[in-house]
Amino acid sequence: MRLRKGRxxxxxxxxxxxxxxxxxAEPQATFRSVTSPxxxxxxACWPLPVKxxxxxxxxxDTFYETRSGGARRRILIDAFERNSDRIxxxxxxxxxxxxxxxxxGVEALKAGSRVRYRIPDFGVAVIVVHPLVGAPRDxxxxxxxxxxxxxxxxxxxxxxxxxxPDGYKAARKxxxx
Amino acid sequence: MIEWIxxxxxxxxxxxAFLIVVxxxxxxxxxxGARMLDVPLSGDEFxxxxxxxxxxxxxxxxxxxxxxxxxxxxxxxxxxxxFMPGMSIVLTPLYLAVPEASTxxxxxxxxxxxxxxxxxxxxxLHRTLGRGYALGILVFPGLVPMWILFSFTVWGDLxxxxxxxxxxxxVIGAGQRFVEGQTLRWRHGVGLGVLCSACLYVRSGMLPxxxxxxxxxxxxxxxxxxGPTRQAERVRSLAAxxxxxxxxxxxxxxxxxxxxxxxxRPVVTTTTLPLSLAITFGEEDRVCFGPCDGxxxxxxxxxxxxxVSDTTGVNELVVQEQMSEYAxxxxxxxxxxxxxxxxxxxxxxxxxxxEPRFRSPDAHSDAASVxxxxxxxxxxxxxxxxxxxTLVVVSTSRPKWQLxxxxxxxxxxxxxxxxxxxxxHGRYWPGFAPxxxxxxVYLAGLLSDRLRWPPSASELQRSDTSVSRTLTFAQxxxxxxxxxxxxxxxxxxx
Numbered sequence: 001m002r003l004r005k006g007r008x009x010x011x012x013x014x015x016x017x018x019x020x021x022x023x024x025a026e027p028q029a030t031f032r033s034v035t036s037p038x039x040x041x042x043x044a045c046w047p048l049p050v051k052x053x054x055x056x057x058x059x060x061d062t063f064y065e066t067r068s069g070g071a072r073r074r075i076l077i078d079a080f081e082r083n084s085d086r087i088x089x090x091x092x093x094x095x096x097x098x099x100x101x102x103x104x105g106v107e108a109l110k111a112g113s114r115v116r117y118r119i120p121d122f123g124v125a126v127i128v129v130h131p132l133v134g135a136p137r138d139x140x141x142x143x144x145x146x147x148x149x150x151x152x153x154x155x156x157x158x159x160x161x162x163x164x165p166d167g168y169k170a171a172r173k174x175x176x177x
Numbered sequence: 178m179i180e181w182i183x184x185x186x187x188x189x190x191x192x193x194a195f196l197i198v199v200x201x202x203x204x205x206x207x208x209x210g211a212r213m214l215d216v217p218l219s220g221d222e223f224x225x226x227x228x229x230x231x232x233x234x235x236x237x238x239x240x241x242x243x244x245x246x247x248x249x250x251x252x253x254x255x256x257x258x259x260f261m262p263g264m265s266i267v268l269t270p271l272y273l274a275v276p277e278a279s280t281x282x283x284x285x286x287x288x289x290x291x292x293x294x295x296x297x298x299x300x301x302l303h304r305t306l307g308r309g310y311a312l313g314i315l316v317f318p319g320l321v322p323m324w325i326l327f328s329f330t331v332w333g334d335l336x337x338x339x340x341x342x343x344x345x346x347x348v349i350g351a352g353q354r355f356v357e358g359q360t361l362r363w364r365h366g367v368g369l370g371v372l373c374s375a376c377l378y379v380r381s382g383m384l385p386x387x388x389x390x391x392x393x394x395x396x397x398x399x400x401x402x403x404g405p406t407r408q409a410e411r412v413r414s415l416a417a418x419x420x421x422x423x424x425x426x427x428x429x430x431x432x433x434x435x436x437x438x439x440x441x442r443p444v445v446t447t448t449t450l451p452l453s454l455a456i457t458f459g460e461e462d463r464v465c466f467g468p469c470d471g472x473x474x475x476x477x478x479x480x481x482x483x484x485v486s487d488t489t490g491v492n493e494l495v496v497q498e499q500m501s502e503y504a505x506x507x508x509x510x511x512x513x514x515x516x517x518x519x520x521x522x523x524x525x526x527x528x529x530x531x532e533p534r535f536r537s538p539d540a541h542s543d544a545a546s547v548x549x550x551x552x553x554x555x556x557x558x559x560x561x562x563x564x565x566x567t568l569v570v571v572s573t574s575r576p577k578w579q580l581x582x583x584x585x586x587x588x589x590x591x592x593x594x595x596x597x598x599x600x601x602h603g604r605y606w607p608g609f610a611p612x613x614x615x616x617x618v619y620l621a622g623l624l625s626d627r628l629r630w631p632p633s634a635s636e637l638q639r640s641d642t643s644v645s646r647t648l649t650f651a652q653x654x655x656x657x658x659x660x661x662x663x664x665x666x667x668x669x670x671x
Contacts, residue, residue, distance in 0.1 A: 037484030
């Protein structure tokens with residue numbers, strides 16, 4: 001028994017020495033880092049000349065070629081903690097307040113609404129609000145907003161500091177951006 | 178050291194077959210291990226290795242009386258809340274001794290450790306159920322090439338599969354005591370609780386099995402030790418079962434507290450279930466309230482949940498629950514049943530699908546790959562047939578056989594829960610492979626017992642027919658339950 005105790009003590013001591021004197025291991029937090037969300041975009045990267053009065057997060061940002069050969073930018077954002085009617089209303093107020101008129105009124109869709117706003121020196125911004133069909137009232141995400149914007153939404157200054165929309169480089173190469 | 182070797186030495190002296198099988202296992206392990214040493218970490222292994230490194234640092238801090246690096250523990254051990262820390266704990270001594278251990282060293286360490294665990298489990302089986310079972314587990318899965326390759330990885334399924342055997346044997350032993358009118362002592366309860374915790378710490382999917390086993394013991398005490406004359410035994414045994422449950426809960430508690438603190442929400446084991454259900458059964462295009470970004474839906478969905486949480490301040494686990502609810506909206510029973518069938522197929526019928534992962538980077542399939550795949554499939558399918566037969570065969574003979582039958586049936590049934598809640602594939606079969614080996618030995622033993630050694634008259638006199646009837650009923654109930662689930666799935670999927 002005494003021998004066993006002594007042996008345990010030696011093993012414990014060896015481990016203590018190894019543990020105390022050893023170099024620290026370097027865990028990489030691999031899973032935590034690959035699942036870290038992209039940092040929120042700075043305000044300077046917001047593509048419209050007005051800010052909306054509700055929390056949003058960009059889901060996707062892409063450049064695409066239109067049928068006429070031009071380029072448009074489509075940004076899909078989550079709108080948080082409000083239903084789609086309220087979101088539509090807040091967007092409308094934000095846009096018409098500074099004097100950007102809705103060119104053809106609010107177009108009701110099967111689910112949601114679409115409005116075209118004419119913005120001087122910018123172009124036409126088409127804003128579509130999609131409700132998340134079936135999402136209960138207490139859901140944090142209840143609607144999504146699609147901003148369909150002219151290439152002018154991406155300024156030279158933004159090019160240097162903001163995330164590049166997917167497909168932008170290809171569009172630029174093709175000369176449409 | 179000698180004390181540890183002694184039981185095995187005795188075993189080998191009496192049964193040279195053990196030496197041969199263990200030698201074969203080690204030979205295969207050396208041959209296949211050479212293949213595994215330069216296989217890079219894959220998937221969840223990163224998390225377990227990170228966790229082990231962080232835990233080794235925590236031990237260093239503890240010994241040198243320095244403050245813990247809480248952020249390191251949170252980011253690496255709790256991480257995404259997807260994994261239990263058992264395998265990280267298993268690897269901790271390695272990183273404590275060699276902080277910069279390479280992947281090859283880690284694989285070597287795990288390879289040696291899993292062989293040790295296999296041999297210890299064989300010894301436990303030899304002492305409890307008999308030498309046939311010990312030999313059986315050494316052969317299947319001990320000699321199956323893919324299982325040997327898995328034994329160099331740190332996914333917890335293989336170790337959990339071996340621990341489940343010990344847990345099952347302990348529960349069968351407890352049942353045997355009740356049948357013989359003996360009580361369960363509190364130290365048995367402590368042992369059971371520790372075993373349950375060990376199983377859960379290496380694999381959270383073991384929870385249904387553990388809860389089932391503890392509940393079964395409680396029911397067995399109330400049934401077998403009923404009557405006014407057995408009140409003292411009943412109370413003592415019930416106390417032991419409660420001790421088992423309390424020990425299990427107490428050992429789980431530290432982890433639950435740490436995980437709950439990290440997520441600011443109650444977390445018992447892991448946080449995987451909502452996203453797992455969404456990804457397995459939900460509409461893929463709705464998991465992130467739309468399609469998720471990136472190629473890996475697990476990573477994409479979690480990134481999304483955390484992004485929403487960062488923006489809104491809503492707890493990320495709440496966001497995950499809402500994502501799951503949204504993705505599962507409109508899932509029909511038929512879709513669910515079909516998905517479960519697909520999952521079951523991948524869970525049960527693809528034992529060699531991970532072989533390409535167990536090659537050196539850029540290595541192509543070679544003759545060894547073909548041999549590994551084919552021999553694994555042949556051995557596995559044979560064992561699966563035995564396992565399936567054991568699930569449906571009801572033993573009416575001696576209580577010992579009946580208890581083993583119940584143990585195998587319940588354990589396999591509990592491990593079959595996974596395809597109902599989680600994506601399944603060829604990585605998970607080592608979690609139930611040892612049970613298949615035991616099932617094969619059980620079935621062979623049952624048949625030979627029937628054919629060669631029918632119970633003697635005195636044995637029949639001794640056996641309590643009411644006990645035997647009850648145990649038969651329990652088996653029939655389990656088989657009927659499994660059959661009902663299968664029929665329900667078949668009906669729903671059509």
